[in-house]
Amino acid sequence: MITISLFTGFLLVLAGLYGALTNRNILRMIVSFTIADAGVNLVLIAVGAMPGRKAPILDAAVPVAEAARRIIDPLPQALVLTAIVIGLGVTALMLAYAYRLHASRGSLDISKFTELKW
């Protein structure tokens, strides 16, 4: 299970990167990056997962005293949460950029925006 998630996560990352690096359309690039982000998050979860343990919620089912042995590491999940939020922010910003770029040039082809170079 963990292996599958890890594998899937990396596959998503690579797919996302491949997409971002091969699609000239800015929107497609942004989508590709979200895919990669999702992959990264999956990897994060997978790394934090421990077989046979429960979700890190301290309630009646998991007494505090046994928490250390019964629940999985909660940290990666917290990290994923943060990462998702940040990813959202970045994606939103990129989309805003896409809008501005399209407004300025009427095109979403990234190779059209090369006035700045050398």
Added chain:
Amino acid sequence: MRDEDMNERRIGVRDELRKRIVKGPDGIEFEVDPISDYYCDARPEVRPGAYAGIVESLFNWARSESLWILGFGTGCGAIEMRPLMTPRFDAYRYGIQWRPTPRQANLFVVSGYLSVKTLKRVIRSYEQMQNPKYVVGLGSCTINGGMYWDSYNTIKKLDQYLPVDVYIAGCMPRPEALLAGFEELKRIIRAGKAEGANLYAENFDWYKANQKRVIHDWDMPDYNW
């Protein structure tokens, strides 16, 4: 006299001698008059010989034994001077040498007919020689125009323009005649009678008037120092 005269004659004068306005490096414009700015306008003076007669005699002897001819062939007679340098005539042994610059020469051999154009140069060169200086007229043409007596372009009597010390007649006179003429000149010099330069200075106005009468494009100061 000079200024009006010059102004009048400027008609024929070359551009480079006209007055011109130039701008100095500081941006201020001023006039340059080449004739007065670039040429000395002093008149020649009569310079007497040494005070002591015996010294002047010694000097005259030295002058007679050291005739430095200006190497300026003014006409066809120039060809008769070259043999004087050869082994056959070897004028050097009589103290006669050729100098390429009038500054160092004291004998002007006007060799043959003298076109007006050349006369201007001859005058200039003559005036650049130092006192005492001698003129030898070579050939008939310098005496009376010779075969060119009616030419539109040659002067006829050299001594109207320059003080001639010795004429050597002939058309052409042979090198031997030249040597004889030089010997005659030496005699005159030793006798203290070869004062052509002083004569020229004394009668400067007369000579100038004669010269300017034939030279219409007079584009130089009156006396070429």
Added chain:
Amino acid sequence: MTFDWMKIPYALLTLIIVVNYGLLLTALVQKIAARAGRRHGIPIWQNYIDLVKNYALRTSISHGVMYYLGPVFRLTGGVGLLLFVPSLYGSEMFSNLSFAGDLILALYFVFFGTLGMALGAGESGHPYSAIGVSRGLSQVTAAELPLALAVFSVALQYQTLSVTDIVAAQQGGITNWTLFTNPLAVTAAMFSFLGSMMRPPFDVVLAPQEIPIGPPTEYHSSYLALMQTNRALFPVAKMVIYMNLFFGGATSWPIFFLKIFLIYMVSALVGVVFPRFRVEQSIRWFLVWAVPVGVLAILVV
């Protein structure tokens, strides 16, 4: 330091002897050259007459202060050069003013007159003067080189810069002369000598008709007389150095006269045989033929 005032009359005596010898010698050499052309040539005393004549000219012009001083520089250079070098070996009388300096002084003082003369000629504003100076300076930069090398070789050989000491080292027989002990240096020096004597093939500096005798073209009257005096004096002064360095010096005036005459004849003989070089040709000639000999002289000494 105490100064021996008697040196002054002795020095003047040297000067008078050398000037007269120089006037006669140049006339003699001219005569010999004339004989080579089957002419009689000038009378032997012609130089004196010319000198008097030039002094006796009644007028003169001046182009300015430097022009005026040019001949003075020139003759000062000649007289100084003569007096800074002892004329006769072993003679207190004719050691002149050599206490003032050694060989290097003499070598560099050569340029004093040249430079002053060039400046004077320059002020005349005459382009021919400038052209002549340009040629002369260009040529001398190459022509002086073998001499400098030779002199240096000789200084190395005798380990001294004192002319007297160098002459002293050559005493005691003709084989002791530098000519035989250091032939390469002498060869180089004599090449240089040819270049400095203003005789063919190195006399384009004074080309008589093209640039009417070059630098002195505007000089006349007494200026010219001073320069003529120098023209008699200067070559002799220069040859005194050659004689002292390479040909055993002289212990008496007759030997002095003889050696100087023979040295002069080298240049005269070459001069009557060879035609004129252009300046760049002569520079190349010195660099290609004379300098290597000098370098060799330095390396093997």
Added chain:
Amino acid sequence: MVSPLHILVVGLGAAFFVGLLNHDARRTAFAITLAALAAMTLIAGSWAWAFLFGGATPFTILTAGAPPPFAINLGVAAPEAVLVALVCAVGLLSALTMRDALERFGHRAMAVFLVAVMALVGIILTRDVFNLFVFFELIAIATGGLVLISDDERAVAAGFKYLVASQVVSIAMLIGIIFVYHATASLNLDDMNGGSIGPVDSGPALAFFLLFIALVIELKPFPINGWALDVYQSAHPGFSALFSAGSSTAALWAVDKVIGIGGAPWLPMAAAIGLVTFVGSNLVALSQTDDRRLLGYSSVAQIGLVLTVIGLRDLIGERHLAVGGGILVTHAVAKAGLFWLSGLVASRDLAGWAVLRHRPILIFAFATFVAMLAGLPPFPGFYAKWELVHALAADGRLAFVAAILLGALFEAVYLFRWFGRAIKAPLPEENAAASRITGAVVVATALAGWAIGWTWGAASPYGNVMAATPLLVALAFPLLEWLPARVKNTLAILVLCLGFWVGYPHFDPLQMIFGAIILIGGAVIFIASFTFAQGRRIGFYPSAMLMYAGLTMLIVAPDTFSFFAAWEVLTVGSYFLILRGKESEPHALSYVVFSLGGAFAILAGFALAAQTTAPFALAALKQVAADHAPWVFLLLAVGFMTKTASLGLHIWLPGAHAEAETDVSPMVSGVLLKAGLFGLFMLVMHMGRQSLHGVELTYVMLWIGAGSALIGNVMAAFQEDAKRLLAYSSIGQMGYAVFGIALMNNLGWLMALMFVINHYIYKSSLFLSIGGVAKRTGTREMYRMGGLIKLMPLSFVAVLVSIIAMSGVPPLSGFGGRWIFYNAILDTDARLPMVVIFLSGPIAFLYLFRLIHTIFLGQLKDEHRRVSEAPVWLLVPQMMYVVFLLGFALFPGLALRRVDAFIGGFMPERGLDWEGTTITSAFGHWNPIAIMVVVGVIFVTLFLWLLFLEHRAQMVKQFNIAFAAERPHRPETTHFAWNFFAPYRRAVGVLAEPVFERFWGATTGALHDVAGFVRRLYTGDGQVYALQVVAFVVIVQLIAMGMRP
């Protein structure tokens, strides 16, 4: 004291508060922003002060009430405090300069700005890896927002490219973090530290690699930094300043923190990437013409250098923070200042910075920043460079030294070229948009730079460069700029004389000669400056005094550090001086590049010599280990010979000396060149003869000296420009002096000293005379002059005496030099180079005659007929020189006798005997007074004789010449002047072929071509940039794997 945590709190709180404000309350919002930034700066500053001067101890701040690893903790120590203070200050000042833009974009922009600064502070303080990631993402988002605050349309594309790259980086970073966490079970740096990652080929190491490389990419390493450069280029300069000074600083500190996790095996990677970035980025910047992009390249390069230092931390040891910090602080201050300054410049062209000339104080700031970036004293970068190179050299990493110095040289090239263009480009119309606030910010930054320089120096173990009295005096002159130039000039003369009076008792004879030339000689030249002392003459006196300060410090320097510092000071002072000439820009650039190149050689030489000793006394050069000694000698000699303009390194001199102002030419020729000779003296006195691969280096120096003499003289003979002629002649004269030093015998050194004195006198005199003539005639082309002797007789006399002295003709003083020269070479075996120097001797006559003839003799031109004599203040020093020359000719012993004895202490063989008036050597003798008297008497006698004969000579005018029976047409056609030595050119013109010019031209051309080619990497396509980032990660990993055994 307020806890540093409040920096974050204030930043974040203010950001939220500002964000909540009404859209129209822009002024309020801006005020709050400023207040928040000020508060942050104040807190950070107080902690920085406490750590640096108050003896505070490092501490940790816990958050969320739990100790790590359960909560995030912040570490605060001296470096953090300083960096935070720096970042906050830059933020504050940037906000000030961005006022208009921020108010236009409104309160949200201000909030984002605050968040950005807060995040930077967070990066520096946090000890938690994931927290680091969060702050980096915050920066990325904030940057993405703030880039849009720009007048430049292209900023939109730039921001997007930046975000794309950031995405790739954040993916790598996050994956790295999670696996590092997996391996170490902690996110806390303090827990991970100490090489807990394990061997470099392990799985965790790969994770660490991802984290590490992501942080490195945040530093925008060459060549994958196109996205960052676009931001630099198009963003608002205020933001670029923060981006350059703040973001990079924070990221660097992050790298420094994180690299501890991996431990030593990762250091080489950092060093290598840093070095490639430093050299590569500086190389590419050579071809850059846009000012902000240029600054971007420069930023990237500087950060690369700091990364190198981080990578070398095991080598440099505990001082790596001081070294890296020195570079970083200098970079941050200078770069921020320059970006702000660029906000005042409307044009994006480098020459557009000329507009700053309307406000000289901004030029002062510009110069300060350029000097800081170039690593010149007294700024921290200088100390850092010194220490870095020493540490590397001590470890034998000479390739590193070479690469760093090469990169620094590239940087100097484009910085000084830029500065020169700004100073020399035509002055544009007043820049209407010039903001007073920005101006004040820039000036404050520059002053802060000086203050930091002082502080840094005070803390430096090498001593404070700025505390040297001469430098302090020189630095007082910028403060006196409001005084009239005449007052300043008088002051300068007095200061120099006073300096000599104070130094006099302490100088040894060698220092005495150089000291007299520098101080007294300098004062004499300043007399000529009265001619130009109209108005205030802004910039002249600080530059000149800086140069003299450097020279003075040079001759009294006891150890290598102060010597090198003095060398740099005099170089930069003289550069500013030379740059003042009308057409001098390219020549000043070539001067400063050669000089800095030479200085780097000296630095490398000193570093190699010192090994670990500090401070390293100059006298200790004697004891350098035998295997190093020849290399030290070689490097130092090359360095010094760039200053003496020896063959091969001489091409800067003619232009620099010729194009300089009239009174500057003698300063840089008569005085400045002596610095190189002093260095060479110092070198040979301490190190003696050295052989490298069986070649004796002094013998090579002999050849170089002889070659310089020959080429300098030949070239001088072919010049048409009078000042160029003099300049080439200096090359020749310096060749003689170098030759004399390299002879390595008593007389050789004495001769070199004779040349030192003589060259100062006659070259100064000549430059002043020729300068006066050029001033009057309005040209330096000799053939356009002529016949000036009657109009400028005193100048003529000065030139005449000088050229007689220079030509070595008796009876003037040049002969003494020649005489000693001949005696010196009799003592040596090196005979072949002598031939060359013999060859060059008479050539001096050519150019000297030409100089005097073509200008003063010959035909006077129409337009010069009303020219008057040179200004009296120019003539006064010339006449003094004439008297000096005559005096020195008569009594050389006054100056040389003591030196002779002094040199005798270093040499086995005897020097000269100074008995009475006669000077005797082992080979010959020379009596200057007798020569003068004899020549004088003969001359006067003959003159009187001529006067007697020719007192009635008719004075004639210039056309009264026997002109082959014709008359001259015009003076121009009668003045034989142009190409005067045509026959000589035909014979030896091959020597005048500009071989070295071509070589250096081809070298610089090739460098620019390479730069132009390499920068094609920056295609401008954001996707390509992202691809490059990915490729970079892969390639670095592959190389790292390949390098492992």
